[in-house]
Amino acid sequence: MAQQEASQQKLERGLSSRHVEMIALGGTIGTGLFLGAGHSISTAGPAILLVYIITGLFMFWMMRALGELLLTDPDKPTFVGFVEKYLGKKAGFVIGWTYWIGWITIAMAELTAVGTYMKFWFPGIPVWIWEIIFLVALYGINVIAVSAFGETEFWFSMIKIVAIVAMIVAGIIMIVTHAKTSAGVTSLSNLWQHGVVAHHGHKLLAAFQMVFFAFLGIEFVGMTAAEAKDPLTTIPKSINSIIIRILIFYVGALVAIMSIQPWTNYSASESPFVQVFSGIGITAAAGIINFVVLTAAASSLNSSLFTTGRMLFSLSNGKGYVGKLNRRYIPRNAINVSAVLIALAVLVNVFFPSNAFDLVTSVASAAFVVIYGVLVFAHLRYRQSADFKNGEKRFLMPGAPFTDYLTLAFLFGIFMILLFTKSTMPTTLLALAWFIIMIALSRRVKD
Template sequence: MTEKQTDTSEPDQMNRGLTSRHVSMIALGGTIGTGLFLGAGHSIATAGPAIVLIYMIVGMFMFWMMRALGELILSDPNNPTFINYIEKYLGARAGYVMGWTYWIGWITIAMSELTAVGVYMKFWFPNVPSWLFEIGFLLILYGLNVVTVSAFGETEYWFSMIKIIAIVAMIATGIMMAIAHTRTVEGVTSIGNLWQHGLVAHHGHKILAAFQMVFFAFLGIEFVGMTAAETKDPVTTIPKAVNSIIIRILIFYVGALLAIMTIQPWTAYSAAQSPFVQVFSGIGITAAAGIINFVVLTAAASSLNSSIYTTGRMLFSLSSPGQKISKLNQRQLPVNAITVSTLLIALTVVVHFIFPGDAFELITSVASAAFVIMYMMLVYTHIKFRQSTDYLQGEKRFKMPFAPVSNYLTLIFMAGIFIILLSQRQTFWTTVIAIVWYLVMIMISIRKIPK
């Protein structure tokens, strides 16, 4: 990645059109996805009430990673992506490998989410071809992303708001039912449901797998790091957004899980169904499945929207000066890079006819494993930044707490997640493929980039 140069008729910096309200919601949206709405049933079945403690532990390390990223961003808020910091402090080859990995990772995530959009829409329109919905959603979100950056921010704000409303409704339902000792088909709603059947699932040997599941629920949390160059007053906005993450994790993840396991004993939840559907159906809301389908459709559209934004900025940052992709338009947007990335995402429709649906799950799993290494590199980049003259001579903004001890503890934790991935039968091969990807990219970087 190199510093961007543009024609004199073009602006040389992106438009700072994202407000504090947008960035705060984007930070929150990056921590809440289908992993909670659909995957919480599996997590509860795997770990029992101990899942709450696991979310808190993982959340602490993810917060530390975000504080490291936040300090990097505040050292130079004009960088178009956080990959620029990796390049600066770890070298051009590291930046090249991580940049293209992050770009292709978000492309595959976008393709998976676009597929999910088609599946969710089939819930209401079973006789309409899925690809019509996929193309329709993609065109709408592409249009929003190439109008203004504030249009993207506003869309992501309302996507996140829908998810928040669903979670708050779950928490409020749990509190009211616990106070009234409401009877359900599984017994009486009570805080005692949390421990009456034990605090750990009977197959407690699977507790390590729960750490991996919870870690993946947080994927995308770093997305706020892509918005700094287009944020109004990043020196104030970025710290506020990052610091709020830990509180929101406690409220929206821990709070929702506690409510779910208070309303009914945790043993009553099926790993194959959303616990949100099970709860709302159990209290007589017959439209529960449709409501949650709308929420997860929103979550998928939110991730797709973020993917278009991210892949466009990343491709812009990776391109060489003078290329059309490396230029901003008159609205200070990397429209050419956004267009190329969106066209690749649109290949989802073609891939449907060539490969079975499981191919997307495989590719996305590989991308997810690659993100573990990406996060480790971010934390290591922060260590190198702290050792550089930029930190020693620069203004100390938004310092990471307990560094460098917190850095090394976070690295150890993430290495542990990677070991868990290699030890689990379901994730072993996808993790191996991710390792092979990195090895190939390293060899390419050695050939392309002089030392």
């Protein structure tokens, strides 16, 4: 198969166990938690905790389906190879190019965000200068060695984790000591004393799509399988820890935030982390959180360069300029092409308003719902194939195929929420138009 031809040039297994585990950890923590949690809390109230748990469970099942596929052939450069194998080359073509262009647009948006966050400290320096500096630095890291990428992501993830743990520890101390704030006494009872569902529950469904977007990128660990030193051990360990990560980092942080002061006191337009740290007397709170979200954006940009390079290499079928590895077994040419496209963000920012990126990334986010659904469907087809019946069985998805069907139903529900919510309907329709175009183009591909 085409994917197998591409993988004849083996990628280097330079990612250690700690790299893969931290990449998986960082993949579930983004700016959605640090900046978007205020909006989520104001939309759903304390019920947002249940929304995170439910969404996290389905994301865990999706990752278990992906993990089982990955371990059937850890040498595949990307998980799109499994879509191609079990759903056909046409499906692989559509999902592969959608995933690639989706990460390109996300990277362009993150590059724009990096420049904006740096302006917080250096308002006199043009944003585009910071964009070029960060892109060149992260490009250099990605083409040096895969271990350099892994080490960078390790520390990016560590910074985000430290910020969340600091929030949780501060919350625990304040709850135990009944610390007083301008909003009253810190207590777990703040979770229910002012109601548990905001807006009488009629916006609760909208919270699901907001939380789903916070989890985008969770599948990124699947891109590391072909370059992990011991994928048969590290991939299952990383995926199995997803539930614990969700409970600690998302649910734990939100419990702390809503215990320190009533959830009704948080502004939807400001990071609750800034509000909490400022409220307990840390005057540099805004600067600290700005540094953390800068790290999160840089981490996403770093991951985008890694992902788009590997995906373009895989899509090349081992042919042409982008179908070659350099002497360090890195798809440098594919990374070059992706980096040039991402760099167009610098020019776009000059000539077009920033909300153009919001539109494009919203389309990409809607497309990820379909990508995740196709991954689960590929797992279903694998379970029905001779590969499963006659092959070695590793890391079996719990409850399959019923958990597959439940996950597909959940993802369909998210897509329907996007389609029938006024604010997301236009971008969801654009995502549908994209898929129609890609399906038409895929007719040229022979299965």
